[in-house]
Amino acid sequence: MFVVASNTNAEISKSPPSLVPGGRFLIVAQKVMSAEGVYFGSALLNTFIVGIAIAVAQVIFSAVAGFAFAKLNFKGRKFSILFIVGTMMLPSQLGIIPLFMLVKNLRMIDTLYALIVPALVTAFGVFWMRQIIDAQVPNELLEAASIDGASVPRIFFRVVLPIIKQSSFVLGLFAFLASWNDYLWPTIVLQSPQNFTLQVALTQLKPMYGLDYALQMGGAFLATAPLLILFVFVGRRLVSGVMDGAVKG
């Protein structure tokens, strides 16, 4: 990807194609950022805002609900859990049209809220958190804390949260990555180029006439690079998150 982004169109289309980076990457990057009708910079910002908002919201909602589902015996608990797990089988396309109508009625079309609000909670997040809290937080600890007179909210903040900090981070990462790479929903609800996320903006990098491979590749590279940088720091945790989930699944 980087190789193509840094070569000229002529170099790309010769046979065999050039496999060494050319010297044009910065020029291409500049072209991507300033491409007409494409707001690549604001797309980058939008994607970040949406991703972080969704990640934070999902972690909070999932941790609170997941704790209650794992450790509190309230009425309807088992039924709700089965219900939530059951809905995980449903493909997301099933509700997509009414969701669009709903978002439209709430006047959120073409705003970032349209991306954030429906993604605030997921069945997966809650289920995952419940499994994590069940596995990582020993019942004895909670019993001891409640006998010492701590209230449930206090126990949640002082005992449970510190234990599940790492796993919450992983869940947040999953949510962030999923939103970063989402394409179907953003294409449906976003209309003006200033509000596009990176994935949608990328598809706009097609010149009117002919093809500019270097431009497209440059865009693809710029859209992926932030994730790669993030990955250098958190890759290991993601791997353990994926593998932990697998054994239970």
Added chain:
Amino acid sequence: MKDTLARKGRRKAPLSPWRSANRQKPAKAKKPIEGVASLDHRFGIPMVAPFFIIFLIFGMAPVVYSIYISFYKWDPLGGSTFNGFQNFVTLWGDSDFWLAIRNTFSIWALSTFPQMAMAIGLAAILRSRKLRGASFWRTIFLVPNITSVIAITIVFQQLFGRDFGIINGILGLFGVDNIDFVEGVVPSHIQIAAMITWRWVGYNTLIFLASMLAIPDELYESASVDGATKWQQFIYVTLPQLKNTITFVLVVGTIGGLQVFAEPQQIAADGGSSKQFLTLTLFLYNQAFVNNKYGYAAAIGIAITVIVLVISLINFLITRRISSDGVKK
């Protein structure tokens, strides 16, 4: 799952919905997660409520409403008229629908089975104790999964280009004529399947690796005492132990496979010259947001859901069959 749901629901059915929950002492079941008795259970519902309310509004209500509008001729501009099962009848007779099913399953098969074989093979390699830098390799395997669909599509379109693509370049060295990975039906599916495989093979490798690491060493030890070769150990010890994981990956892969959208849409938004890129989700998207046929598109959504449920059920039955056969032996 449904069976337990019904049973549990009955057992826990309260006499009065307003009576406090901690009066009933649930019998100690074998596996289900039990709450901590000394915690104040009154906090349960308030803690779940924020999640549940948002979930019902943005998760469940659209699903229910989708079923409702599938019985209507629903145009966002022209209003709606009830027309019973007409959408489903039309859908059944719509050649595009069947084409979309064919394309979706063709892409699904071309991506799932090679991917599964590769993932199990790679996991077996990663599992080997001789391998150095295990955690480095595991991390590398996850990189393709985080790269974006659109970026992958852009890159793969070039790799699979008819005249200057690297794939055709390599095939050309073996005397194969240039293949058109856009116009040809099977080649176009191969191209999409390759994109999906690239993105998910590493992820599935990690899933298989995790469950391989959970296989107890004793099984291998006793197998090797019995004189089993490495290959025999793989066939008779590793693979049977992976059964549940294989089912899991298959079901998740099927649900994912039915959602394939971005890749074909990028290559040909209308589905291509002979509709070779028209997947079910692309079909739904075009009917809803290009043709403004909401009711019809909702019917497509329901059809997709039925397919997912049927496949999951078949998968479940097959797995159960295999495991009961295993017991008989």
